[in-house]
Each structure stands twice: as structure tokens, then as C-alpha cells.
Amino acid sequence: MGAKLYNETNAYNAAKTAQALDAQISRYLTPSEMTNLVLCAFTHVALECKSAAQLSVRLNKALDDEGTSGLISDENRKKARIREQIVSEYGNYIEHHPSVGEIHDVSELPYPKEEILDAISLEIVREKNEQRVEAMKACAIWLADFQENIGPKPLTMLGISTSEMIAEVTSNDGDLKNLAAKIAGNPDREKYESLRKVADEELVNIQSKLMAAEELRRQMPEVKKCQILG
Structure with missing residues (x-):
């Protein structure tokens, strides 16, 4: 599921996948206990958001910021x-x-x-x-x-x-x-x-x-x- 989340291009699908991933991971580990930094970051965001729509907005903004920063020389x-x-x-x-x-x-x-x-x-x-x-x-x-x-x-x-x-x-x-x-x-x-x-x-x-x-x-x-x- 982590690979699916990483490669997902549709932000809304990524949001739903992240929430499902959070539901699985949070049963066993808290974000502070995770060794995978990517999963830790995604889990932090998922825990902060109250809905898939809100998480979708957060992920879209992050993607936009990342895409824009690469364009600036x-x-x-x-x-x-x-x-x-x-x-x-x-x-x-x-x-x-x-x-x-x-x-x-x-x-x-x-x-x-x-x-x-x-x-x-x-x-x-x-x-x-x-x-x-x-x-x-x-x-x-x-x-x-x-x-x-x-x-x-x-x-x-x-x-x-x-x-x-x-x-x-x-x-x-x-x-x-x-x-x-x-x-x-x-x-x-x-x-x-x-x-x-x-x-x-x-x-x-x-x-x-x-x-x-x-x-x-x-x-x-x-x-x-x-x-x-x-």
C-alpha cells in the first residue's frame, strides 16, 4: 500500500489510500516510532486531517510546492x-x-x-x-x-x-x-x-x-x- 500511495497521481485517491494506510499503521506504531520517514510524514498529515477531501487539499498543495520549487533556478x-x-x-x-x-x-x-x-x-x-x-x-x-x-x-x-x-x-x-x-x-x-x-x-x-x-x-x-x- 505504501508503494501505491507513493506512485498515485490522483490526489483524491492518494488521500483515501493514505487514510487506509494510517488506519493500518496507527494500530501498531505511532508516527514517532516509525523508521520510514516518508510513511511517518504521510501519517502525520493523515492524523491532522479530518476528511479525505481535506487531506487531498494538503497533498495537492505539497505537490504544487514541490513542482514549483524545482522550476526556480x-x-x-x-x-x-x-x-x-x-x-x-x-x-x-x-x-x-x-x-x-x-x-x-x-x-x-x-x-x-x-x-x-x-x-x-x-x-x-x-x-x-x-x-x-x-x-x-x-x-x-x-x-x-x-x-x-x-x-x-x-x-x-x-x-x-x-x-x-x-x-x-x-x-x-x-x-x-x-x-x-x-x-x-x-x-x-x-x-x-x-x-x-x-x-x-x-x-x-x-x-x-x-x-x-x-x-x-x-x-x-x-x-x-x-x-x-x-
Whole structure:
């Protein structure tokens, strides 16, 4: 019966055979006493399941997992780990350096901008959790606010950062006229407006790439995702 169970290709028949096998074996041995690891594993599963249908589901999942794992190459697993690291480090950066209306130098990013966008796009394709997909999309959109040749001080529309503005307004000796003068005398206004146009155009391209990733996520079979993306 053990050989029949091992070679059975129909999951439901395998479930019934496993239950029959469990009924025979459990009269004489407990799973902890079995020396055959395969029979021990099958018996554990059979004892946990309340019906042949439930056992069938468990066996089908195990077969699917085994079949999928064999399709993933070591190289693709490595690439998947690298993408996960890129997305994680970039997400951590955005969490601690939110860019509200500011344009930052691209060198501040933990990885090249295109590399981050590619990693996010591919992770969206294989991600099963909808909330994580939305979080990755939100982070990807921030990439447009990172441009070349900005320098260490970010550009803002008003010439003053949001945190500086809040500090000025809430300060006991805050001078609104002084704040207005800083805004009016912003020397980087033209540069900001020019780069904002560049960032907005780039944002359209980023959104298009994210939409393509979501469509691929919906259309590509799960087995194929695992095979290609790890």
C-alpha cells in the first residue's frame, strides 16, 4: 500500500489510500516510532486531517510546492533576494526621509533610480499581498522627485522646507514678514519650476511602468511567476 500511495497521481485517491494506510499503521506504531520517514510524514498529515477531501487539499498543495520549487533556478532565487533588498532599503529610506514637494539629488538614493524602479516593478508582479503592492507603488512615485545636479540642499517651490516653515510659524519669536521675505526672495524658484516639469514627465513614465507591472501580475500564471522571478 505504501508503494501505491507513493506512485498515485490522483490526489483524491492518494488521500483515501493514505487514510487506509494510517488506519493500518496507527494500530501498531505511532508516527514517532516509525523508521520510514516518508510513511511517518504521510501519517502525520493523515492524523491532522479530518476528511479525505481535506487531506487531498494538503497533498495537492505539497505537490504544487514541490513542482514549483524545482522550476526556480539558483540564479533567479539570487536575483529575487537582491530585488527584495533593494525594495526594502529604498522603502526604509523613504520612511525616514519623506519628500513632500521637494526635489532631492538623485545621489541620496540607496541604489540607482532605474534599478529601484525595475526592482519594484518586478516585485509587484510576483507579490500576492494587495497592501504591499499599493505601498510599493506609492514608494515608486517618489522616485520622480530625485533628479540630477541638485546638491545637498533639496529644492522647494517656496525656497524653504516644510519643516523650516513649521518651525518659523510655531516659534515664539516667529516673524511672518521675515518668512514672507524668504519665500519672495527664493533664488532657486526658476530651477525648481524647470525641474518640476522634468519630474512630472518622469512621473508619467513611472506610472505607465507600474500599470504594466500590475497587468502582468494579473495575467501571468503563478507557476510562471515563480519560474521567472523566483
